[in-house]
Amino acid sequence: MxxxxxxxxxxxxxxxxxxxxxxxxxxxxxxxxxxxxxxxxxxxxxxxxxxxxxxxxxxxxxxxxxxxxxxxxxxxxxxxxxxxxxxxxxxxxxxxxxxxxxxxxxxxxxxxxxxxxxxxxxxxxxxxxxxxxxxKTPTRETVENGIRLFTVHVRRGYPDVQDPKLNSHSKLNCITACIQAAKAGADEGLMLDPHGFVATCNSTHFFIVRRGEVWTSTGEYCLGGITRGAVIRACRENGIPVRECRFSLTDVYGADEAFVTGTFAGLVPVREVDGRRLGHPLKTARDWQGAGPVTTRLAALYKALCEREAERS
The missing domain is CATH 3.30.470.10 (Aminotransferase class 4, branched-chain amino acid transferase, N-terminal domain)
Structure with missing residues (x-):
């Protein structure tokens, strides 16, 4: 499974x-x-x-x-x-x-x-x-095939309820988001903030690419992701425009590329959100061409950053 x-x-x-x-x-x-x-x-x-x-x-x-x-x-x-x-x-x-x-x-x-x-x-x-x-090594299929996201009804809440910046053992909101996405046939749940803007996924951070620019959420309603921060830094150090901003699902559906980040798998491309194929108007699963050029470049830059900043005892 x-x-x-x-x-x-x-x-x-x-x-x-x-x-x-x-x-x-x-x-x-x-x-x-x-x-x-x-x-x-x-x-x-x-x-x-x-x-x-x-x-x-x-x-x-x-x-x-x-x-x-x-x-x-x-x-x-x-x-x-x-x-x-x-x-x-x-x-x-x-x-x-x-x-x-x-x-x-x-x-x-x-x-x-x-x-x-x-x-x-x-x-x-x-x-x-x-x-x-x-x-533990991520499967090649995950990166080669990309993942599918489904926007769930479970929101990332206000910090006075349970601060989403806390990496706590209490993860029930993320678990219910994961369950809803799985029931919808997706790999992960895309979660919105209380205002309806895109926040993050249930276990990873979410990025889109539009016209050469990399966008991610403001960070107000998500964990301060270490991999997320490293990718943002890789963009800035290598002349790739990057924005931490509010954006809606309409922006997502019209994106050229999308990917998620996490400590385990690094960068993983997203091929589909809520049944919409990202990028070109593809018709079938066989048309998936793999990660886009910006995602591919950032994956290599992130790997180099990991190698450069691996701390030892």
């Missing part, structure tokens, strides 16, 4: 990985947290997705800054300095003999509670810190 930009090639080595649970390396089938953990009970925590590339993690400092900023926002004490947490990540990778083609899920929750209740004051002990590294 397709899973959009997160489709991956199955790797048997993942059955034998060791997972870091509060600093202890545990075999995959024995890696567990308490049923009283804040993350399990309430989704109370923050997380990051990281990518290991040629022995280094691209933009690791930016990821760590976002993690600690999110933790401060919800008054969560991670209990480790950024340097200590970085070292724990690289120790886990070294223990697994990993050097490339790895996706890492770094999760921090408020910790174990004395009883199932939302008040942080009933938390006992320290934060729970879990690091899951897996051998």
């Amino acid at each position: 397709a899973k959009g930009t997160h489709d991956y090639q199955d790797d048997p080595r993942n059955a034998e990985i060791e997972i870091s649970v509060n600093g202890e390396l545990v075999p995959r089938d024995k890696a567990v947290v308490s049923v009283f953990d804040s993350g399990f009970i309430l989704g109370d925590g923050v997380w990051e997705g990281l990518r290991l590339h040629d022995g280094g993690i691209p933009f690791l400092t930016a990821h760590m800054e976002r993690l600690y900023e999110g933790a401060r926002a919800i008054d969560l004490d991670i209990g480790l300095t950024p340097a200590e947490l970085r070292q724990r990540i690289f120790d886990c990778l070294a223990a697994n003999g990993m050097t490339d083609g790895v996706h890492i899920r770094l999760m921090v929750t408020r910790g174990v509670k004395a009883t199932p209740y939302q008040d942080p004051r009933v938390t006992i002990g320290d934060a729970t810190v879990v690091i899951i590294p897996e051998h």
